[in-house]
Amino acid sequence: MTLFDEAPDAPEPDDDQSWDQVRHRATRCRACPLWQPATQTVFGEGPVPAQVMLVGEQPGDQEDKAGRPFVGPAGEILDRALADLDVDRGALYVTNAVKHFKFEPRGKRRIHQTPNAGEVQACHPWITAELALVRPRLVVVMGATAARSLLGSKFRVTKQHGVAVPSLHAEVVTATIHPSAVLRVPPAVREQTYDGMVADLRASFALVS
Ligand code: URA
Numbered sequence: 001m002t003l004f005d006e007a008p009d010a011p012e013p014d015d016d017q018s019w020d021q022v023r024h025r026a027t028r029c030r031a032c033p034l035w036q037p038a039t040q041t042v043f044g045e046g047p048v049p050a051q052v053m054l055v056g057e058q059p060g061d062q063e064d065k066a067g068r069p070f071v072g073p074a075g076e077i078l079d080r081a082l083a084d085l086d087v088d089r090g091a092l093y094v095t096n097a098v099k100h101f102k103f104e105p106r107g108k109r110r111i112h113q114t115p116n117a118g119e120v121q122a123c124h125p126w127i128t129a130e131l132a133l134v135r136p137r138l139v140v141v142m143g144a145t146a147a148r149s150l151l152g153s154k155f156r157v158t159k160q161h162g163v164a165v166p167s168l169h170a171e172v173v174t175a176t177i178h179p180s181a182v183l184r185v186p187p188a189v190r191e192q193t194y195d196g197m198v199a200d201l202r203a204s205f206a207l208v209s
Pocket of ligand 1: 056057058059060063068069070071072074075096178180
């Protein structure tokens with residue numbers, strides 16, 4: 001049995017459901033084992049429809065507890081970037097390729113683990129459903145996991161960031177680094193890395209404005 005077969009709650013492509021219904025179904029998703037240790041499904045949030053969809057990797061520790069995407073340290077970086085670009089986050093739909101927090105317990109801490117290809121694939125019906133409902137003109141994938149989900153495993157964010165990528169997901173699809181990458185690089189190159197992400201986002205937004 002594949003992971004897809006184990007997903008009784010995954011939406012069918014021809015389902016005619018509202019965002020609320022899909023979100024509700026996602027709360028019960030058992031398509032991969034990540035639901036078990038996680039606190040809850042963290043679905044996307046924002047207006048439906050929306051002109052722009054930002055796609056991250058997966059909820060982190062704080063998102064898992066809050067039930068909302070990008071409310072922890074990576075969210076602070078994203079919020080700073082959007083403020084620098086004078087873009088209202090409330091106008092964007094923000095989501096993740098994987099809807100449950102994958103972590104390894106270490107003492108009292110929960111250490112982020114990158115979702116594997118099967119987990120990304122198991123979650124794919126949800127991002128597909130979000131795309132169908134939100135119908136964004138622009139999709140920005142942030143980081144390798146989001147790129148893997150929507151652009152395939154051969155896509156390289158390091159080489160193909162900040163430019164439109166051929167894709168059927170939206171009129172314009174672009175990629176940039178994940179906001180948490182800004183926090184992981186050495187302090188000496190942190191601002192430069194941040195500026196690169198902001199430049200990618202600026203170029204992406206310009207393609208649809
Ligand atoms: N990292 C992500 O990719 N998404 C979140 O929601 C938080 C951290």
